Amino acid sequence: MDHQEESARLRKLGLMPTIQRVAVLEYLEKNLVHPTADEVYQGVKDSFPSLSKATVYNVLDALKRAGAIRELTISRQAARYDIMTSPHPHFLCRVCGRVYDIDLPHAVQEGDVVDGHQVESVQTYIYGVCAHCRAKELKKNTALQVQGEKDA
Amino acid sequence: MDHQEESARLRKLGLMPTIQRVAVLEYLEKNLVHPTADEVYQGVKDSFPSLSKATVYNVLDALKRAGAIRELTISRQAARYDIMTSPHPHFLCRVCGRVYDIDLPHAVQEGDVVDGHQVESVQTYIYGVCAHCRAKELKKNTALQVQGEKDA
DNA sequence: GTGGCTGCAAATCATTTGCATATAC
DNA sequence: GTATATGCAAATGATTTGCAGCCAC
Numbered sequence: 495m496d497h498q499e500e501s502a503r504l505r506k507l508g509l510m511p512t513i514q515r516v517a518v519l520e521y522l523e524k525n526l527v528h529p530t531a532d533e534v535y536q537g538v539k540d541s542f543p544s545l546s547k548a549t550v551y552n553v554l555d556a557l558k559r560a561g562a563i564r565e566l567t568i569s570r571q572a573a574r575y576d577i578m579t580s581p582h583p584h585f586l587c588r589v590c591g592r593v594y595d596i597d598l599p600h601a602v603q604e605g606d607v608v609d610g611h612q613v614e615s616v617q618t619y620i621y622g623v624c625a626h627c628r629a630k631e632l633k634k635n636t637a638l639q640v641q642g643e644k645d646a
Numbered sequence: 647m648d649h650q651e652e653s654a655r656l657r658k659l660g661l662m663p664t665i666q667r668v669a670v671l672e673y674l675e676k677n678l679v680h681p682t683a684d685e686v687y688q689g690v691k692d693s694f695p696s697l698s699k700a701t702v703y704n705v706l707d708a709l710k711r712a713g714a715i716r717e718l719t720i721s722r723q724a725a726r727y728d729i730m731t732s733p734h735p736h737f738l739c740r741v742c743g744r745v746y747d748i749d750l751p752h753a754v755q756e757g758d759v760v761d762g763h764q765v766e767s768v769q770t771y772i773y774g775v776c777a778h779c780r781a782k783e784l785k786k787n788t789a790l791q792v793q794g795e796k797d798a
Numbered sequence: 799g800t801g802g803c804t805g806c807a808a809a810t811c812a813t814t815t816g817c818a819t820a821t822a823c
Numbered sequence: 824g825t826a827t828a829t830g831c832a833a834a835t836g837a838t839t840t841g842c843a844g845c846c847a848c
Contacts, residue, residue: 510802510803510846510847510848511847512802512803512804512846512847513846514803514804515803530837531837531838532837544804544805545804545805546804546805546806547805547838548804548805548806548807548838548839548840549803549804549805551837551838551839552803552804553803565722567719567720567721567722567771568719569719570717570719570725570812570813571836571837572836572837572838573722573837573838583753583754585760585761585763585765587763588766594761594763596754596760596761596763597761598753598754598760599753600753600770601735601750601751601752601753601770602735602748602750602770602772608737608748608750608772609737609746609748609749609777610776610777610780611737611739611746611748611772611774611775611776611777611780612774612775612776612780613737613772613773613774614740614773614774614775615772615773615774616770616771616772616773617770617771617773618752618753618754618768618769618770618771619719619768619769619770619771620754620760620763620765620767620768621765621766621767621768621769622763622764622765622766622767623763623764623766624762624763624764625761625762625763628762628763628764662821662822662823662827662828663822664821664822664827664828664829665821666828666829667828682812683812683813684812696829696830697829697830698829698830698831699813699830700813700814700815700829700830700831700832701828701829701830703812703813703814704828704829705828708828722837722838723811723812723838724811724812724813725812725813
């Protein structure tokens with residue numbers, strides 16, 4: 495795998511294409527599950543053992559300020575990162591902790607003015623139980639109910 | 647000031663009406679600027695010097711789980727707290743750091759199901775420059791422009 | 799060359815935790 | 824009296840910072 499594409503992308507963003515930046519960008523392109531800084535670090539370190547976590551934070555910050563990625567504060571515990579695409583809501587499952595992309599428009603758009611405030615970016619975070627975990631809970635409850643009927 | 651009202655409210659929420667809980671609830675009712683845990687602590691401590699910050703965190707967590715307040719993760723630095731009202735977006739000014747309430751409906755409502763995911767709560771965070779800071783920047787730019795014209 | 803980046807370790811700071819004491823009922 | 828909450832101090836964990844050495848240009 496050559497990294498020409500990522501290098502060119504970084505140059506266009508006005509960022510020096512260091513090996514670390516290429517590696518982080520590549521990781522984010524291949525892992526669209528909204529990883530935390532630590533997950534990026536763990537993932538990239540495999541193929542790049544000398545990588546420092548401080549560098550991961552530096553790179554993520556540079557990419558964020560260059561507009562290549564978005565930072566999600568959907569969870570209080572740790573920021574998550576997402577390759578920049580058209581703005582869309584995110585869903586955090588309180589059971590499994592996964593973050594899903596939601597394909598809906600925001601009510602407010604970047605560039606709008608609301609109540610006199612200039613809008614530069616928008617994030618919508620939705621919290622609840624995801625389809626996957628709902629199905630599991632349903633199955634468990636059905637099993638319990640069957641058990642209860644046997645007991646009765 | 648009696649605290650009968652807050653005590654009754656706490657009881658209804660299923661929470662023991664301790665002095666600390668009454669004080670925190672009262673503070674939140676009077677300070678609708680979305681304070682951080684530390685701001686609540688500093689504010690309440692004035693009239694209640696023995697208060698511990700751990701207790702503030704405990705109380706905020708109890709109120710949150712009882713559904714009396716909402717926790718905002720609009721900023722990565724610290725959570726902010728808001729007396730529970732009908733859901734509405736919040737705006738964080740990157741210049742002054744203030745958080746404003748925005749009177750608009752969410753695209754997704756609590757209780758909805760989106761992509762099979764059960765929605766329990768929704769937060770919309772809007773980032774940019776607030777009306778107040780925009781006005782200030784405009785004034786400064788105008789002054790600079792006038793200065794530039796003098797220089798020319 | 800040299801300015802910007804990386805890597806390391808230490809510092810920071812919000813939040814959590816353990817536990818002895820105090821309080822609400 | 825007992826279960827629950829508080830207060831203190833120490834622990835945790837994400838993020839930041841300082842700084843010496845390294846790399847891209």
